[in-house]
Amino acid sequence: MATHLVPALSLQPAPSSRVFMELVPWADRGRENNQISTVRPHNPQAQPGAREVHVSGAADLSAGPDRAQVIVRVASTKEAAAEAKKSVCRRLNYIMQSLQQQGLPAENVTVMRDIRRMENAYYHMEAEVCITFTEFGKMQTICNFLVEKLDSSVVISPPDFYHTAGSVENLRRQACLTAVENAWRKAHEVCDLVGQTLGKPLLIKEEETREWEGQVDDHQLSRLPGSLTVQQKIKSATIHAASKVFITFEVKSKEKKKKHL
Numbered sequence: 001m002a003t004h005l006v007p008a009l010s011l012q013p014a015p016s017s018r019v020f021m022e023l024v025p026w027a028d029r030g031r032e033n034n035q036i037s038t039v040r041p042h043n044p045q046a047q048p049g050a051r052e053v054h055v056s057g058a059a060d061l062s063a064g065p066d067r068a069q070v071i072v073r074v075a076s077t078k079e080a081a082a083e084a085k086k087s088v089c090r091r092l093n094y095i096m097q098s099l100q101q102q103g104l105p106a107e108n109v110t111v112m113r114d115i116r117r118m119e120n121a122y123y124h125m126e127a128e129v130c131i132t133f134t135e136f137g138k139m140q141t142i143c144n145f146l147v148e149k150l151d152s153s154v155v156i157s158p159p160d161f162y163h164t165a166g167s168v169e170n171l172r173r174q175a176c177l178t179a180v181e182n183a184w185r186k187a188h189e190v191c192d193l194v195g196q197t198l199g200k201p202l203l204i205k206e207e208e209t210r211e212w213e214g215q216v217d218d219h220q221l222s223r224l225p226g227s228l229t230v231q232q233k234i235k236s237a238t239i240h241a242a243s244k245v246f247i248t249f250e251v252k253s254k255e256k257k258k259k260h261l
Contacts, residue, residue, distance in 0.1 A: 051251040052202065053191060057183025058244045062214070063171045065161035065237040068133045070143060073155040075126040081115060084125040088113075091153055092127050095146060099131065102142055108132040133159075140230065158227055161237040168239060175243040176206055183247045191251060199250030207244050214238035 072095060076087035092111070099109055108131060115125040133139035136159075143156050184201075191198045214235050228236065 051196075053187050053196075053198070053249045053251050054246070055183045055187040055190075055249070056207075056244065056246050057179045057181070057186060058242070059175050059178035059182055060240065060242045061171060061175045061178060062238055062240045063163070063167060064234055065163050065239075066134065066167045067164055068136055068139055068159040068161050070131050070133065070139060070159050071157040072129040072131065072146065073126065073157075074129075074150075074153060075124065077118065077122050077124045079122055081117075081123040081125075084123045085115065088125045088127050091150060092129070094150070095129055095154070098145065098149075099142065102138060104131070104133075104138075104142075108134075136230070136234070159230065159233065161233055163237070163239055171239060171241045172209070172211070172243075175241040176209075176245065179206075179243040179245045180204060180247065183245055184249075187247070187249050191249075195254055197252040197254050199252045201247055201249050203246075203248040205246045207246050208242075209244075210240075210242040212240050214240060 074088050074091045074095070076084045078084035078087065096109070096111075100106075110130040112128045112130070113125070114127075115123060118124050131139075131142075139159060143159075146154055147156060184198075188198045214237070
């Protein structure tokens with residue numbers, strides 16, 4: 001009988017896998033790894049052989065800035081202090097009236113005035129109007145209007161976008177809640193797939209949180225002849241928050257429906 005030699009096959013290493021869910025009987029808790037350092041008390045109500053499901057969930061949310069600050073400057077240099085003051089106040093009153101007509105709240109506007117005597121015996125007066133906007137479309141409308149009407153007699157700074165403390169805290173909270181919701185949905189769907197019922201949560205732990213600001217790409221910066229555009233400033237000031245949670249749920253067997261004879 002002829003024999004055929006079969007060349008030996010080289011075994012390739014198995015691809016690495018990531019366990020995102022595990023059903024653990026209560027009696028086999030000793031084989032759990034020690035990645036979670038939280039100490040949990042013994043549950044006297046747990047039945048022998050009770051099972052748990054361990055799941056992780058993650059979320060990554062972002063929020064654009066909710067405030068923008070613009071500074072409008074008007075100045076005048078005259079031989080007489082009264083003339084310098086009159087010139088500045090005339091334009092200042094026009095700016096304040098324009099803001100009021102646009103429905104801007106008075107508490108969002110701050111005015112600073114300064115007058116000083118120059119070395120050449122002239123008087124220089126300058127006023128700064130600091131405006132805080134919550135609507136960026138209205139901000140652009142007002143700034144464009146003032147430039148058109150007052151031309152070079154006013155200097156308007158580029159908008160400075162930022163977040164209030166409340167909006168940042170809300171973003172952190174929403175990221176964590178969304179991660180918990182994702183973990184719960186994952187556990188619910190998998191338990192339903194394998195014919196089990198998801199019970200109450202036994203442990204909820206936030207394992208990781210991260211925050212960072214959005215940045216404009218270096219490739220975009222190289223193409224810019226001057227300062228960033230408004231849209232690029234908003235993108236750069238956008239805050240991202242990421243959260244990762246670990247949750248342990250109780251697992252119950254599905255009750256079979258009784259057949260009515």
